[in-house]
Amino acid sequence: MRVRIGVLGPVLAWDGAGRELDLRGPRHRAVLARLVAAHGRVVPVDRIVDDLWVEPPAGAVGAVRTFVAALRRALEPERPPRTPARLLVTEGPGYALRAEPAAVDAWRFEAAVAEAAGAPPHRALELLDGALGDWRGAPYADFDEAWAGTERARLEQLRSAAVERRSGALLELGRPGEAVPELDALVAEHPWREEAWRLLALALYRAGRQADALAVLRRARSLLDERHGVEPNVRLRRLETDLLRQADPGAEGAEQVWAATAAAYDQTVDPQSPARLESTVGLLRSLALTGGAGLGTAQEQRAATVAAAERLADPELAARVIGGYDVPAIWTRADDPARSARIVAAAEHALARLGADAHEVDRARLLAVVAVESRGVPGPRPAEAAAEAERLARGLGDPALLAFALNGVFMQAFHRTGLAPERDRIGAELIALGARHRLPAYAILGHLIRLQARSALADFTGADEHAEAADRLAERHERPLTGVFTDWYRAMRLAADDAPFEAAEAAYRAAAARLDGAGMPGVQRGLLPLALLCLRLQRGRPLAFEDGTDWGPYEPWARPLLLLEAGQRDAAAAGLRGTPVPPGDLMTEAMWALTARAAIELGDETVQSSAAAALAPAAGELAGAGSGMVTVGPVSALIEALR
Numbered sequence: 001m002r003v004r005i006g007v008l009g010p011v012l013a014w015d016g017a018g019r020e021l022d023l024r025g026p027r028h029r030a031v032l033a034r035l036v037a038a039h040g041r042v043v044p045v046d047r048i049v050d051d052l053w054v055e056p057p058a059g060a061v062g063a064v065r066t067f068v069a070a071l072r073r074a075l076e077p078e079r080p081p082r083t084p085a086r087l088l089v090t091e092g093p094g095y096a097l098r099a100e101p102a103a104v105d106a107w108r109f110e111a112a113v114a115e116a117a118g119a120p121p122h123r124a125l126e127l128l129d130g131a132l133g134d135w136r137g138a139p140y141a142d143f144d145e146a147w148a149g150t151e152r153a154r155l156e157q158l159r160s161a162a163v164e165r166r167s168g169a170l171l172e173l174g175r176p177g178e179a180v181p182e183l184d185a186l187v188a189e190h191p192w193r194e195e196a197w198r199l200l201a202l203a204l205y206r207a208g209r210q211a212d213a214l215a216v217l218r219r220a221r222s223l224l225d226e227r228h229g230v231e232p233n234v235r236l237r238r239l240e241t242d243l244l245r246q247a248d249p250g251a252e253g254a255e256q257v258w259a260a261t262a263a264a265y266d267q268t269v270d271p272q273s274p275a276r277l278e279s280t281v282g283l284l285r286s287l288a289l290t291g292g293a294g295l296g297t298a299q300e301q302r303a304a305t306v307a308a309a310e311r312l313a314d315p316e317l318a319a320r321v322i323g324g325y326d327v328p329a330i331w332t333r334a335d336d337p338a339r340s341a342r343i344v345a346a347a348e349h350a351l352a353r354l355g356a357d358a359h360e361v362d363r364a365r366l367l368a369v370v371a372v373e374s375r376g377v378p379g380p381r382p383a384e385a386a387a388e389a390e391r392l393a394r395g396l397g398d399p400a401l402l403a404f405a406l407n408g409v410f411m412q413a414f415h416r417t418g419l420a421p422e423r424d425r426i427g428a429e430l431i432a433l434g435a436r437h438r439l440p441a442y443a444i445l446g447h448l449i450r451l452q453a454r455s456a457l458a459d460f461t462g463a464d465e466h467a468e469a470a471d472r473l474a475e476r477h478e479r480p481l482t483g484v485f486t487d488w489y490r491a492m493r494l495a496a497d498d499a500p501f502e503a504a505e506a507a508y509r510a511a512a513a514r515l516d517g518a519g520m521p522g523v524q525r526g527l528l529p530l531a532l533l534c535l536r537l538q539r540g541r542p543l544a545f546e547d548g549t550d551w552g553p554y555e556p557w558a559r560p561l562l563l564l565e566a567g568q569r570d571a572a573a574a575g576l577r578g579t580p581v582p583p584g585d586l587m588t589e590a591m592w593a594l595t596a597r598a599a600i601e602l603g604d605e606t607v608q609s610s611a612a613a614a615l616a617p618a619a620g621e622l623a624g625a626g627s628g629m630v631t632v633g634p635v636s637a638l639i640e641a642l643r
Contacts, residue, residue, distance in 0.1 A: 003099070003103060005036060007104070008105045009136025010136070011030075024067075027063070030051075035096065036097060040097060042091045042096045044092075048094065051147050068095055106139065109132075109155070113162045139155040146502040167182060176203040179203040180200065187216075194235070201240075277308060281302070281325055290478075292517050302343075303343065305321060308321075328445040329445075331375075340374070343373050351363065351366050364396065365389075368404045368405045370408075378583070378584070382411075386411070390405045399433050400439060403442040406433075407442075413426065414585050414588060416617055420452075420456035420626050421457070434446060448466070451467050451628050453626065463493075488508075488628060491511045492631055494507050495531075501535070526550060526553055529550070542565065560602070586628075593615070596615065599642070600642065615639055619636050
């Protein structure tokens with residue numbers, strides 16, 4: 001019997017003939033819904049208990065098992081007695097839903113939206129018509145718990161994006177009138193979605209309703225200003241200008257200019273011309289700032305471009321190609337360490353080839369590349385490269401080059417704990433350079449650096465101001481990745497402010513969802529488990545995590561605490577003794593704090609002494625908050641406990 005499960009509305013299930021299955025009471029449906037929200041991962045029984053009850057009653061674990069048994073009978077009525085369940089299975093400490101992706105409407109919807117994003121208009125429209133047709137109301141409509149709210153918000157955001165993509169497909173297919181009603185409803189429900197306003201105005205214009213299109217743009221400007229205090233982004237403002245000139249953006253605007261220029265370039269510039277490499281670097285730099293797939297593609301193609309440049313007989317051109325990718329970097333762990341190492345090697349090789357004849361601009365750029373791409377790499381060379389790049393850039397009086405060099409200095413400002421004030425000064429100079437010389441990407445970087453530094457110093461009022469400033473600049477200049485970092489900061493702010501545990505956890509999960517597809521695996525891997533671990537440590541909650549949780553690079557520091565939670569003191573002690581010294585990056589203080597917590601619990605005086613010495617320079621900081629992502633509380637309290 002093929003079972004279908006629906007959570008895009010009230011939680012329901014149907015058999016192969018389309019008959020609704022009896023899922024019993026609301027808590028039975030809550031268990032099923034919670035497992036759907038886990039996307040096939042195991043949810044421990046204790047976690048299910050916490051999610052079902054604010055104050056679990058005696059016998060709650062037994063009740064959950066009863067609910068699961070009843071659900072199994074409903075979902076697999078033909079399963080012979082005493083045979084293992086195939087759909088709702090027991091694994092380790094909990095349960096998982098092992099349904100096919102197509103059997104759950106929310107899973108099916110997400111897969112269709114992902115495929116439609118890169119599909120031609122006919123296929124995108126077909127996919128999205130089916131996906132949106134599955135919606136029966138608000139997702140998980142029966143439940144108000146934090147886990148349901150997080151999933152509901154994520155799916156509704158995805159639905160809004162799907163409506164926008166469907167409308168874009170209709171416009172591409174020459175059917176603008178069909179796009180208007182759904183876009184009109186979308187902007188009424190979500191007035192901050194600027195892409196929806198843009199598409200609605202464009203659809204009205206192409207349907208022959210120019211006056212209505214201009215009225216929509218004026219309404220968008222008014223609502224954005226009144227409700228959010230921001231002006232429309234570049235694309236909305238450009239569209240308004242085009243419509244006032246009675247120029248269809250699809251036929252006469254930027255897209256046509258791009259196509260004509262690209263065609264002329266292809267016809268004029270020889271495919272083997274070295275000049276193409278320099279042009280490619282500029283294009284990749286712009287592509288990287290779009291985020292998501294653009295960032296990932298830019299990073300991959302940059303590596304290929306650098307490899308091509310190394311094969312040239314012209315070392316000066318190679319230096320310009322290698323040093324021309326000055327995309328601001330805020331995170332101190334590389335997305336692909338091996339790729340970064342290859343780029344550093346190429347920069348060092350270019351410096352050697354140029355020798356004493358190197359132009360100071362080329363030398364400064366190559367040294368900045370070494371400093372930025374060597375993030376988290378031990379040794380004196382990266383810091384020396386950063387300092388020399390800064391010295392050269394200041395002497396040359398080139399603001400953009402100085403900003404790039406300061407990015408390298410920032411990446412090397414983690415050789416010990418307690419350096420938040422130094423990084424704060426770097427951020428302040430970047431903000432000033434960005435404002436004075438129209439370098440918005442570096443102004444955003446400066447605000448994010450200061451957000452991190454002020455958080456480390458427990459100045460959340462200052463950090464809030466920098467988060468808001470970064471968001472305003474990002475909106476104005478179309479820098480979508482900025483919001484990833486400000487969302488994570490606001491989740492950490494809830495954790496540090498002693499907001500309700502459930503609210504802080506939901507905020508972290510929502511921030512993690514935004515990282516999906518952002519093109520930053522160096523940021524994403526292991527970050528959510530680490531944030532939840534720190535939150536639970538702060539609040540004295542059990543450290544309950546699913547089997548197979550990917551801790552990424554943070555696993556050595558989390559392991560002793562997890563083993564202690566499991567009652568395995570000997571294994572925890574051995575793990576603690578084998579814990580490495582944390583690398584110099586944004587998580588240094590957080591990793592030392594985890595080590596300190598485990599050492600205190602185990603009474604390991606040797607490790608306690610090492611942790612106390614390492615954390616001493618950061619005595620006035622919040623452990624981990626300098627990342628803008630997580631915090632384990634005041635360093636001073638840890639140092640006191642270590643004595």
